[in-house]
Amino acid sequence: MRVTMREVADRAGVSIKTVSRVVNGEPHIRPEKVSRVHAAIDELGWVPNRAARTLRTGQVGVVGIAVTELRRPYLAGLVEALVTEADRWGMLAAVEPTHGDPARVAAVLAARGKTFDGVVLIGPVGPVGDGLDDRPVVVVQGGAVEVDRVQEDVAEAAALMARHLAVMGRSRPALLGAHQDELRASLGESGPVPVPCADLGEVADRRAGARAAVQVLERHPDVDVLLCVNDEVALGALAALVKHGVDVPGRVAVAGYGNLEDGRFSTPSLTTIDPGPARLARGALELLADRLAGTAPRRPRAVVSPVELIRRESTLGRDPR
Numbered sequence: 001m002r003v004t005m006r007e008v009a010d011r012a013g014v015s016i017k018t019v020s021r022v023v024n025g026e027p028h029i030r031p032e033k034v035s036r037v038h039a040a041i042d043e044l045g046w047v048p049n050r051a052a053r054t055l056r057t058g059q060v061g062v063v064g065i066a067v068t069e070l071r072r073p074y075l076a077g078l079v080e081a082l083v084t085e086a087d088r089w090g091m092l093a094a095v096e097p098t099h100g101d102p103a104r105v106a107a108v109l110a111a112r113g114k115t116f117d118g119v120v121l122i123g124p125v126g127p128v129g130d131g132l133d134d135r136p137v138v139v140v141q142g143g144a145v146e147v148d149r150v151q152e153d154v155a156e157a158a159a160l161m162a163r164h165l166a167v168m169g170r171s172r173p174a175l176l177g178a179h180q181d182e183l184r185a186s187l188g189e190s191g192p193v194p195v196p197c198a199d200l201g202e203v204a205d206r207r208a209g210a211r212a213a214v215q216v217l218e219r220h221p222d223v224d225v226l227l228c229v230n231d232e233v234a235l236g237a238l239a240a241l242v243k244h245g246v247d248v249p250g251r252v253a254v255a256g257y258g259n260l261e262d263g264r265f266s267t268p269s270l271t272t273i274d275p276g277p278a279r280l281a282r283g284a285l286e287l288l289a290d291r292l293a294g295t296a297p298r299r300p301r302a303v304v305s306p307v308e309l310i311r312r313e314s315t316l317g318r319d320p321r
Contacts, residue, residue: 003046011040023090026293038088059292062092063285064116066108068100068123072205074230074258074277075122078140081281082120089285091117102126109137118288132298136291138284141275148291150283150303152275160309161227161255161273168315170225170253174216176237177204177229196220204229209236214244217252224252225315231256231263231272238266238314253315259308268313279305 009016014033021029022037040046063086070076079095086093094116098104108119109128112135121128124142131137131147139149165173177200196219198212213226213236228234234256241248248254248268256263256272263270283303290296 003044005046008037008040008044008046011044012036026289026295028295059117060115061090062094062116063288064108064111064119065093065095066098066105066119066121067095069097070095073232073260073262077260078122078277078280081277082122082140082284085278085281085285089289091285112137117292120284120288132291132296132300134292134294136288136296138287140280140284146300148287148296148301148303150280150287150305152280152305152307154307157257157273157275157307157309160307164271164309164311164315165225165253165255168253170315172220172222172224173227174198174220174223174225175227175229176200176209176212176216176233196223200229200233204233206232206236206239209233210240211236213237213240213254217241217246226252226254228254228256231258231260231270234270234272234314235260235262235266238268238270242267249313249315255315259310263312266314271312271315272310274308274310276305276307 005016005019009019012019012033014037018029018033019037022034023041065079065082065086067075067079070079083093083095096104096108098108105121105125105128108116108121112119118136118138119131121137121139121142123140125139128137128139128147137147139147141151142149165171174196176198196216198216200208200212209228209232212233216223216226226234226237228237234254237254238248241252241254246252254270256270257275259272259274263272283305287296287301287303
């Protein structure tokens with residue numbers, strides 16, 4: 001038997017109108033009521049009638065998610081977090097790989113108001129036009145300034161890593177494609193400058209990390225820590241160092257960015273920054289929902305999401321757990 005909105009309202013102890021407002025992502029609802037409604041929806045397995053919502057609001061209940069590719073583990077995890085968060089808001093999600101093609105990005109944006117109510121773009125993008133109307137665009141981890149955007153706190157990530165390295169007595173870092181400006185500023189407080197930096201080429205993957213790690217240590221044999229732009233680069237660096245008989249972390253420590261599951265089970269396990277994909281997704285869908293509800297200000301908004309330092313063997317010398 002199909003569960004009704006009335007049953008959800010009764011289970012949550014709220015009115016039918018409140019359930020409708022929560023499902024449609026309307027703002028200014030007390031958090032405890034939102035939590036009760038979502039809990040009731042999960043318990044009863046209720047699925048909103050999307051056809052009715054389309055007739056009522058003019059919205060199709062679908063958000064487009066544009067991502068360069070899904071082969072990169074971090075991007076795949078972020079997309080999964082966005083799909084999960086969209087579902088929590090009662091929306092379907094359509095994932096559109098763009099492969100870095102501006103025409104594909106333009107096609108996704110052009111589908112706003114037709115196929116999609118709004119679009120979430122992942123990563124650096126070019127101009128996206130008007131995304132502050134009732135066909136909103138939110139950029140996650142990108143540099144666009146003319147639309148709403150969500151970004152992890154990169155400066156805090158750099159500061160956390162710099163403090164950790166200082167405590168561990170690491171004073172001669174090298175950057176493997178890492179966030180150079182923020183890290184250089186933070187490392188200037190606890191280590192020498194200038195800091196060697198390796199160019200990873202077009203693709204910052206494990207192969208690039210392995211190649212860069214060997215090159216850096218050949219050119220700068222006194223380096224005692226490699227700071228990598230992402231965990232894939234760091235895992236490649238770890239593999240290359242082990243292959244060449246370099247002791248990690250005895251001779252050189254390695255740190256990544258992204259908190260991939262592979263880093264937890266690498267040998268040694270990988271110290272990393274967790275940018276919090278679930279937090280980024282939550283911020284993106286909240287911005288999108290505000291635009292769709294017509295309650296957002298007529299200016300771009302920026303949400304800075306907190307990060308976490310995950311300390312593991314590759315900088316500590318032993319598993320802290």
